[in-house]
Amino acid sequence: MADHQQLAKSFEGIGEDYDRYRPGFPVAAADAILPDRVDAVLDLGAGTGKFTELLVGRADRVIAVEPSVAMLDVLRAKLPTVEALEGGAEQIPLPGGSMDAVAVAQAFHWFDRDAACAQIRRVLVPGGTLGLLWNHSDPECSWDRACHRVAHPAVSDSADATTESAADELPGFVFDHRAELGWSERITREDYIRRWLTVSSFLTADDDTRAGMVAELDSILDADPATAGRDDFTLPMVTDVFVYRADAA
Numbered sequence: 505m506a507d508h509q510q511l512a513k514s515f516e517g518i519g520e521d522y523d524r525y526r527p528g529f530p531v532a533a534a535d536a537i538l539p540d541r542v543d544a545v546l547d548l549g550a551g552t553g554k555f556t557e558l559l560v561g562r563a564d565r566v567i568a569v570e571p572s573v574a575m576l577d578v579l580r581a582k583l584p585t586v587e588a589l590e591g592g593a594e595q596i597p598l599p600g601g602s603m604d605a606v607a608v609a610q611a612f613h614w615f616d617r618d619a620a621c622a623q624i625r626r627v628l629v630p631g632g633t634l635g636l637l638w639n640h641s642d643p644e645c646s647w648d649r650a651c652h653r654v655a656h657p658a659v660s661d662s663a664d665a666t667t668e669s670a671a672d673e674l675p676g677f678v679f680d681h682r683a684e685l686g687w688s689e690r691i692t693r694e695d696y697i698r699r700w701l702t703v704s705s706f707l708t709a710d711d712d713t714r715a716g717m718v719a720e721l722d723s724i725l726d727a728d729p730a731t732a733g734r735d736d737f738t739l740p741m742v743t744d745v746f747v748y749r750a751d752a753a
């Protein structure tokens with residue numbers, strides 16, 4: 505089993521597949537973080553810009569910081585007005601007090617939490633907004649939950665692999681509010697499987713293990729009445745948004 509650092513680096517090689525198959529985010533998630541237009545917002549761990557695109561038009565400067573060059577190449581081609589910088593959360597390549605808001609979509613659990621919080625606090629203005637967000641499966645959707653357990657076998661049914669890393673207390677920040685946003689998308693079975701192939705545990709698995717994991721996904725989809733024999737289906741999802749304000753100090 506790959507360790508945390510290997511899993512975090514698993515995104516180095518993919519860009520286009522990630523952008524094509526991963527889900528986006530509801531507009532309401534961007535509303536929860538940036539209800540009003542600001543001067544400057546940073547999307548940290550921006551990947552291919554799946555959340556960044558919802559920030560465009562909400563700030564005069566939209567900046568994306570991301571360590572994977574393959575991800576950044578896709579983001580730059582897709583969002584030419586965004587300032588895209590190579591970098592990591594533990595050493596953000598921006599001056600202190602230069603951002604009104606920082607968003608972190610599906611990535612905070614990969615960061616060195618305390619170092620990243622200190623850096624995010626440094627680049628934010630006092631009282632600035634930090635928004636952490638994750639997409640996760642709808643607890644009512646048993647087949648998608650079962651597929652999640654294939655990717656994240658160590659995680660209990662009631663917990664989510666990633667949202668757990670958001671705590672009510674982050675050093676340098678005051679918790680403001682949480683929004684849980686339900687939404688759904690129509691997805692083909694083929695794209696649903698391809699989506700799983702962009703998840704870190706699939707990316708780092710050897711070929712035999714990965715093939716076994718895909719076979720498990722197939723048997724789950726073949727067994728559930730909502731998905732059996734169907735080329736496409738409705739996938740319900742929940743986007744969990746945690747909003748914090750930077751301490752005034």
Ligand SMILES: C[S@@+](CC[C@H](N)C(=O)[O-])C[C@H]1O[C@@H](n2cnc3c(N)ncnc32)[C@H](O)[C@@H]1O
Nearest residue numbers: 512515549550551554572592593609610611614
């Ligand atoms: C699951 S992807 C999310 C990408 C994008 N935010 C999205 O929602 O589609 C996680 C991202 O975190 C990035 N990442 C991993 N470790 C990081 C770190 N220490 N600092 C900044 N980004 C990191 C990865 O390269 C990857 O692009």
